[in-house]
Amino acid sequence: MIEVREARKRFSDTFVLDGVTLTIGEGERVALMGPNGAGKTTLVRAILGFYHLDGGRITVDGYTPTEERVRVLERIGFIPQTPPPIKLSLEELMEYVSQSSGVDREAIKREALRMELDIERNLQKPFFKLSGGMKQKLLIAIALAKEGSYLIFDEPTANLDPKAREHFYSLLEELPERVATIFITHRIEEIAGLVNRKVYMDLGKVVEDEYL
Amino acid sequence: MSNLALVAKLDIKESLRSRWFLVYLLVFGGLMALFFITGITDSVVMGFTGLSRLLLVYIQVTIVILPIFILITTVKSISADRESAILEYMLSFPVSLSDYYWGKMVGRFLITFTPVFLALLVGIVWGVVKGAEIPWAVFFIYSAFLFALSALFLGIAFFISTIVKSHDMALGSSFVVWITLLAFLDIALIGLMLQNRWSDEVVISIAMLNPLEVFRVGAITLFDPELTVMGPVAYFLLDTFGREMILLYAVIYPISLGLLFAVAGYLFFKKRDLL
Numbered sequence: 001m002i003e004v005r006e007a008r009k010r011f012s013d014t015f016v017l018d019g020v021t022l023t024i025g026e027g028e029r030v031a032l033m034g035p036n037g038a039g040k041t042t043l044v045r046a047i048l049g050f051y052h053l054d055g056g057r058i059t060v061d062g063y064t065p066t067e068e069r070v071r072v073l074e075r076i077g078f079i080p081q082t083p084p085p086i087k088l089s090l091e092e093l094m095e096y097v098s099q100s101s102g103v104d105r106e107a108i109k110r111e112a113l114r115m116e117l118d119i120e121r122n123l124q125k126p127f128f129k130l131s132g133g134m135k136q137k138l139l140i141a142i143a144l145a146k147e148g149s150y151l152i153f154d155e156p157t158a159n160l161d162p163k164a165r166e167h168f169y170s171l172l173e174e175l176p177e178r179v180a181t182i183f184i185t186h187r188i189e190e191i192a193g194l195v196n197r198k199v200y201m202d203l204g205k206v207v208e209d210e211y212l
Numbered sequence: 213m214s215n216l217a218l219v220a221k222l223d224i225k226e227s228l229r230s231r232w233f234l235v236y237l238l239v240f241g242g243l244m245a246l247f248f249i250t251g252i253t254d255s256v257v258m259g260f261t262g263l264s265r266l267l268l269v270y271i272q273v274t275i276v277i278l279p280i281f282i283l284i285t286t287v288k289s290i291s292a293d294r295e296s297a298i299l300e301y302m303l304s305f306p307v308s309l310s311d312y313y314w315g316k317m318v319g320r321f322l323i324t325f326t327p328v329f330l331a332l333l334v335g336i337v338w339g340v341v342k343g344a345e346i347p348w349a350v351f352f353i354y355s356a357f358l359f360a361l362s363a364l365f366l367g368i369a370f371f372i373s374t375i376v377k378s379h380d381m382a383l384g385s386s387f388v389v390w391i392t393l394l395a396f397l398d399i400a401l402i403g404l405m406l407q408n409r410w411s412d413e414v415v416i417s418i419a420m421l422n423p424l425e426v427f428r429v430g431a432i433t434l435f436d437p438e439l440t441v442m443g444p445v446a447y448f449l450l451d452t453f454g455r456e457m458i459l460l461y462a463v464i465y466p467i468s469l470g471l472l473f474a475v476a477g478y479l480f481f482k483k484r485d486l487l
Binding site: 045048049050051052069070071072073074076078080082083084085086087088092095096097099100101126139 | 213215218222225226229230296297298300301302303304305306307308309483484485486487
């Protein structure tokens with residue numbers, strides 16, 4: 001369970017998270033919505049342990065992200081909005097993922113194939129030289145192969161063509177029921193069938209929390 | 213393999229493919245080649261002959277080039293990754309901050325120290341092939357100096373890289389550190405000494421806090437045990453510390469300072485927001 005209690009985070013004089021309270025239990029599929037600057041990405045980054053809170057508390061299965069980051073991140077698969085320009089080759093990136101997270105490389109390849117991405121042909125290629133769509137597919141494959149209890153997606157389909165999006169959504173439909181997902185999105189209609197809860201944020205607060 | 217070793221290994225692999233490493237390799241390999249071509253190993257200048265002469269020239273060059281090369285190529289290791297969101301992705305995996313930080317540092321140390329050391333080794337092998345007398349003591353102590361200098365600037369670079377959030381600021385800061393240690397401190401000290409008539413001991417003590425000055429003095433001690441080129445300062449240094457202590461200080465002080473900066477950088481990395 002991800003528990004956020006009165007989380008507050010300030011950058012300069014602005015509270016980007018202003019007393020956010022939220023609980024995400026096993027198997028919940030959450031759409032995290034809101035305008036730019038609402039605090040969605042900051043909240044996700046705080047859950048991933050990138051930010052130290054100015055107040056409140058976040059725990060993932062009882063572990064604090066900034067204090068027990070390894071325990072927390074073992075449980076989470078994360079896909080950023082824009083694939084970063086990682087200079088490692090695909091082989092090296094898979095080695096990093098495989099050893100740090102105990103993910104089977106073959107599982108990554110299998111997931112990638114389901115997204116119609118053939119990793120074998122690009123193993124020695126630096127990640128940043130792949131096309132935008134290929135990069136995003138690989139990051140999705142890695143997150144799915146990790147088989148964590150939580151999957152966090154920050155606008156994951158931004159670089160995917162319509163066909164790849166369909167593939168991605170169909171893969172999500174096959175996720176085990178226990179897995180909880182958090183989608184940061186501006187277009188709930190696209191993932192309407194994949195979420196059962198909508199959380200709307202504005203000015204660092206949760207202003208709407210509705211089960212669908 | 214531990215995650216620390218994994219991070220180090222991947223950093224080395226990534227660096228081996230990068231353009232900066234190619235330039236770095238060409239600079240030090242090219243320097244050594246240039247020494248051979250221009251006949252420095254065969255020349256006799258002011259009493260220094262053969263390999264000793266080569267080592268002396270190599271020291272003069274590395275004192276200028278090595279620090280700025282390490283600073284510029286290393287300060288971006290964390291700050292640039294942070295700016296380009298690489299850090300966000302790589303640290304979304306269960307790798308402890310300690311493994312990531314020190315792994316990066318170990319990888320970067322090996323990749324910056326090895327070419328400089330190998331270039332030196334090539335010079336020695338060249339000397340052996342030509343049947344020259346090898347100044348082994350000088351070679352080993354100088355290798356230790358290079359190790360210490362690399363460790364120092366790597367520590368400073370990682371410190372800058374973690375406290376500064378923008379890549380441009382990190383580059384600017386590293387340049388300021390380099391020029392301050394290389395020249396400004398000396399100029400400022402001479403100015404202070406002349407204007408305020410500070411005691412020689414105070415000025416020399418402050419100078420000996422500058423690790424590049426320490427490296428310079430240590431290197432001179434190798435070839436000129438009486439430090440005659442330094443003038444009256446030599447009496448103070450040799451009478452107070454002695455040659456062995458100066459050599460030991462020239463190795464231990466930069467390593468300790470580098471380690472101090474590296475640890476401070478790690479604490480910043482751990483205690484502050486990562487992004």
